[in-house]
């Protein structure tokens with residue numbers, strides 16, 4: 529990262545805007561300075577601080593493949609003060625970008641192993657870049673299993689992507705919805721119930737989870753009970769971020785700053801902390 533790049537936003541422009549579903553938008557961003565573009569690189573699982581000029585900044589995961597730094601993908605749910613104007617940006621509009629920040633998924637340690645991805649809701653954004661990464665380097669990884677849970681069938685974004693991933697011969701995709709809605713192709717119930725329907729190989733699999741914390745806690749406990757070592761389970765956590773870079777303490781979780789020590793943690797690091805209500 530360039531000197532001072534952690535604190536000074538770089539200017540980016542919206543190269544492409546895709547309305548994924550009501551209230552969820554993907555912005556593909558391009559840094560306007562060619563030198564900044566050349567230097568920019570990230571790991572799947574890292575995030576950027578995106579800033580709307582005159583409003584503020586928020587942490588947003590990078591959802592694209594690191595092989596395409598010209599169009600840095602962010603999938604954003606409109607929830608409040610900054611995300612409202614962020615999703616309203618149009619192609620050609622400009623914004624501030626700081627990052628990438630944080631520790632991403634343990635891809636080096638996962639090579640040669642099976643990978644199980646378990647996500648809930650918009651939790652899929654931080655793992656989409658890892659799925660695209662694996663798909664683009666398919667021979668380096670074992671069997672890929674992708675389990676996605678949503679509250680309502682209509683909440684599922686990227687259905688064509690799931691269908692494309694499922695066509696890969698060594699990839700299995702399982703979908704679950706609490707409330708299926710019309711033409712729901714998957715399981716009705718919790719995403720963790722899909723563990724009974726797929727081939728799990730404890731000790732030979734890196735597990736990557738993101739989404740609501742109760743889902744991740746339940747999923748991790750269930751996988752440990754099925755023989756998965758806590759060191760093989762990786763969780764992407766969210767806490768309110770301010771500086772995004774290990775200085776302000778807003779994102780503290782016990783001894784960790786989520787922005788700097790995470791957002792991806794091994795379950796062996798954070799399992800006991802996540803069990804403390806309200807921490």
Ligand SMILES: Cc1cc2nc3c(=O)[nH]c(=O)nc-3n(C[C@H](O)[C@H](O)[C@H](O)COP(=O)(O)OP(=O)(O)OC[C@H]3O[C@@H](n4cnc5c(N)ncnc54)[C@H](O)[C@@H]3O)c2cc1C
Pocket residue numbers: 575586587588589590602603604605606607608609610611612650653654765766767768769791
């Ligand atoms: C590492 C990281 C990665 C993230 N990746 C994404 C992403 O890919 N896409 C995406 O849409 N969002 C992501 N988020 C969440 C996003 O940063 C928040 O939704 C955003 O900060 C809300 O800001 P706001 O000003 O729009 O809302 P505010 O006006 O601040 O708040 C609106 C509501 O959202 C709640 N809220 C605020 N921040 C968070 C948070 N961090 N987590 C949960 N609830 C929050 C508030 O309590 C309030 O109820 C990520 C957060 C982190 C920490």
Ligand code: FES
Pocket residue numbers: 768769770771772773774775776777778779780785786787788
């Ligand atoms: S957001 Fe400031 S230390 Fe993490």
